[in-house]
Amino acid sequence: DVKVTQSSRYLVKRTGEKVFLECVQDMDHENMFWYRQDPGLGLRLIYFSYDVKMKEKGDIPEGYSVSREKKERFSLILESASTNQTSMYLCASSPTGQGDTDTQYFGPGTRLTVL
Amino acid sequence: GENVEQHPSTLSVQEGDSAVIKCTYSDSASNYFPWYKQELGKRPQLIIDIRSNVGEKKDQRIAVTLNKTAKHFSLHITETQPEDSAVYFCAASTYNNNDMRFGAGTRLTVKP
Numbered sequence: 001d002v003k004v005t006q007s008s009r010y011l012v013k014r015t016g017e018k019v020f021l022e023c024v025q026d027m028d029h030e031n032m033f034w035y036r037q038d039p040g041l042g043l044r045l046i047y048f049s050y051d052v053k054m055k056e057k058g059d060i061p062e063g064y065s066v067s068r069e070k071k072e073r074f075s076l077i078l079e080s081a082s083t084n085q086t087s088m089y090l091c092a093s094s095p096t097g098q099g100d101t102d103t104q105y106f107g108p109g110t111r112l113t114v115l
Numbered sequence: 116g117e118n119v120e121q122h123p124s125t126l127s128v129q130e131g132d133s134a135v136i137k138c139t140y141s142d143s144a145s146n147y148f149p150w151y152k153q154e155l156g157k158r159p160q161l162i163i164d165i166r167s168n169v170g171e172k173k174d175q176r177i178a179v180t181l182n183k184t185a186k187h188f189s190l191h192i193t194e195t196q197p198e199d200s201a202v203y204f205c206a207a208s209t210y211n212n213n214d215m216r217f218g219a220g221t222r223l224t225v226k227p
Contacts, residue, residue: 004158031213040124042204042219043159050213059116059216090158103149104215106158 003027004107006091012113019078021110023091030096032074033104034058034066037088049074050096081114088112117142119207121218129226134195136221138205139187145207148181148188153202153220162203163190195225 007022023032031050035043035058045058047066055066063085067075074093078085091107118141128134140148146167151159165172165179165188172179176195181188188207192199202222208215 033215035217040219042121043217045216048213056213103161103164106151106160108158 004091004093004105006089006107006110008110009108010111010113012115013078013081014115015082017078017081017114019081019112019114021076021078021089021091021112023074023076023093023107024072025074025093025105026072027093027095027105028071029093029105030071031094031104032068033092033094034064034074034076035090035092036060037090037109043090046076078112081112083114086112086114117145117207117209117214117216119205119216119218121205121221123221124219125222125224127224127226128195130195130197132195134192134199134223134225136190136203136205136223137187138189138207138218139185140207140216141186142207142209143183143186144209147208147215148179149206149215150179150190151204151206151217153204155201159204192223195223197225197227199223200225 004025033048034046049055049068065077089110092104094104121138149164152162153159176193178191202220204220205218
């Protein structure tokens with residue numbers, strides 16, 4: 001069974017704080033993703049990584065950065081948290097798309113509130 | 116880039132009725148179309164997927180159809196049950212899966 005875990009289920013931070021969200025997967029997947037989920041907007045891609053130390057911007061990268069120093073771990077960083085970054089953050093991983101293995105597997109999510 | 120639109124945003128049906136959710140996509144290079152179910156407070160879970168080399172796929176009460184020419188695909192749930200109540204997301208991606216884009220979601224409510 002693929003397991004994707006996230007460091008926190010709930011997080012409350014203050015405006016201006018630096019925030020780290022951690023994601024770990026145990027299936028040796030090459031690809032890892034960070035999404036934010038907001039009502040009526042679905043899942044929007046923030047950043048993804050297709051290999052260690054590699055990253056690509058998604059649709060809404062502003063205000064975020066990422067780090068992938070090890071294959072199993074992908075971190076999302078909010079350099080200076082703002083109230084409009086209050087959201088549910090979902091991490092996902094997938095193997096490189098070949099045959100029947102394209103599926104993305106999601107973590108449980110981190111609900112971040114920025115006050 | 117890919118743009119996925121999903122309709123309706125909410126859907127309410129009586130138990131035993133069928134439910135249909137429709138999605139359209141913009142990138143003709145997309146060839147993988149998964150559907151995810153997200154129950155309240157839980158992570159999205161894959162329920163069915165289809166690739167561009169087939170037009171329909173079925174798994175018990177769930178089926179997905181794909182029309183590549185029209186660039187739309189649909190999820191069909193027959194004999195709905197209260198436990199089908201959830202938010203459903205469609206998505207589309209190309210071969211390398213790095214460009215998956217999701218629809219905005221459909222909140223399905225099945226009334227007993």
